[in-house]
Amino acid sequence: MSLMIYNVLGRQKVEFVPLEPERIGMYVCGPTVQEYSHLGHAKTYISFDVVVRWLRASGYDVLYVQNITDVGHLLESGEDRILRKASQLQAKPMQIVEHYARHYFQDMDTLGVQRPDISPRASAHVPEQIKMIQTLIEKEYAYVANGSVYFDVTSAPGYGKLSNRRIDQQEAGTREAIRDEKHHAEDFALWKRAEPEHILRWDSPWGEGFPGWHIECSAMAKKYLGATFDIHGGGVDNIFPHNESEIVQSECANDADFARYWMLVGSLNVPDQFGIPTKMSKSLGNYVTIKDALETYRPEVIRMFVLGAHYTSPVTYSEESMRGAQGGWERLNNAVWLVRSQIASAPAGDEGAAFTERLDKARTAFTEAMNDDFNAPLAVAALQDLTRDVNVLLNSGTTVGVETLKAIDGVYSDLAGGVLGIIAPQQQAGANAAREAGLIQMLIDLRTAARKAKNWAESDRIRDELAALGITLEDRPDGTVWKGE
DSSP states (O other): OOOEEEETTTTEEEEOOOSBTTEEEEEEOOOBOSSOOBHHHHHHHHHHHHHHHHHHHTTOEEEEEEOBBOSOOBOTTSOBHHHHHHHHHTOOHHHHHHHHHHHHHHHHHHTTOOOOSBOOBGGGGHHHHHHHHHHHHHTTSEEEETTEEEEOGGGOTTTTTTTTOOGGGSOTTTTSOOOTTSSSTTOEEEEEEOOTTOOSOBOOTTSSEEEOHHHHHHHHHHHHHOSSEEEEEEEGGGIIIIIHHHHHHHHHHHSSOOEEEEEEEOOEEEEOTTSOEEEOOTTTTOOOBHHHHHTTSOHHHHHHHHTTSOTTSOEEOOHHHHHHHHHHHHHHHHHHHHHHHHHTTOOSOOTTGGGHHHHHHHHHHHHHHHHBTOOHHHHHHHHHHHHHHHHHHHTTTOOOOHHHHHHHHHHIIIIIIIITOSSOOHHHHOTTHHHHHHHHHHHHHHHHHHHHTTOHHHHHHHHHHHHHTTEEEEEETTEEEEEEO
């Protein structure tokens, strides 16, 4: 089955055909680094992490670019977000940028989100932005007004093709204050003149100022991926005005198509005081930071929660939904632990060899799910179905040889680990897995001896200390078995 992607540009699922047979250029709008990242960011960047992982697992050479916005992202009042935070903390703007950018990458690393190949900053690409603005002025798509430069939306017939909004439907002043100097209320800023108190400022042909928000992505995407590239990703809430503005200014400046496939991630919601799902956002103050979430949940559980719904779907965050993700991850992880703990002592003879057909079936189901617009929920379901059969096999009394166990672990490592990032691949799980399993078994044997001697205090102590380490013991008529996180 060929890879199908729901292309927001056209509103239909289409076959993915890259510009070059084995190479993919992909750009994803990155964060504005003026606060700690929240779970809404986690949803977006985990989703695209899995997209990139699957493309690479499918044999593509992916150049993944994700920007850092450190200038030009304005509030509706016209105030720069970075400057506002700097003023609040009495810090330099680049102190704010460095602090929150560093923590953004730390959070993503903890969540298992692989870093982009290139993470360009808007402030480091002002010359490229000025050059593109000059081109738009020369082609009469933009105009200068009192030291600022605006894109004339009436000059571009294609404006609105991504969001399907007509100019007469658009709200004036979105993301910036309405100024009398604009020709039309809907025109958006490419360059803003710097008021005397504005710290972030650069020289330009129009005087000192700073770039608008939208132009940064167009300039950096062109520099690293070319005028036309394969995939552009982002959050659905930025479809207008940000993504729409990116397209029109890029295509007008470059006389070429911009991104060929547009993938937008659905919002992460939280219930409001009436229980109505509301988008999690910094502006509403209803967000949960990634750092706070990690104090309660493992990174893999957060990934499991995100992957429990299709990337295009909105998801509501709650303790109940996180508990569901926790339970699903534990079932999967416990099976992996059980398989890996038995590999070292498994016999060469293998009565479970026929299970390889079941593994092929799981790989096929997983592949079909991921090729159907990166349908992670179906891919996870294929692994959960496999896990039920793995548990039946390992508890059936059948002698399962080392080759079958390694094959099972290979499926989990490749798919749950390498693609979804919810299980550590075997090589990352540590070469000491068998040693750890042996130590746990030794403690279980000591506990069994304590129980036989009716030393209940010692028995309980061993059980409780193992539980504190994430090891759960289950006493059965045929002995004690353990499950680990």
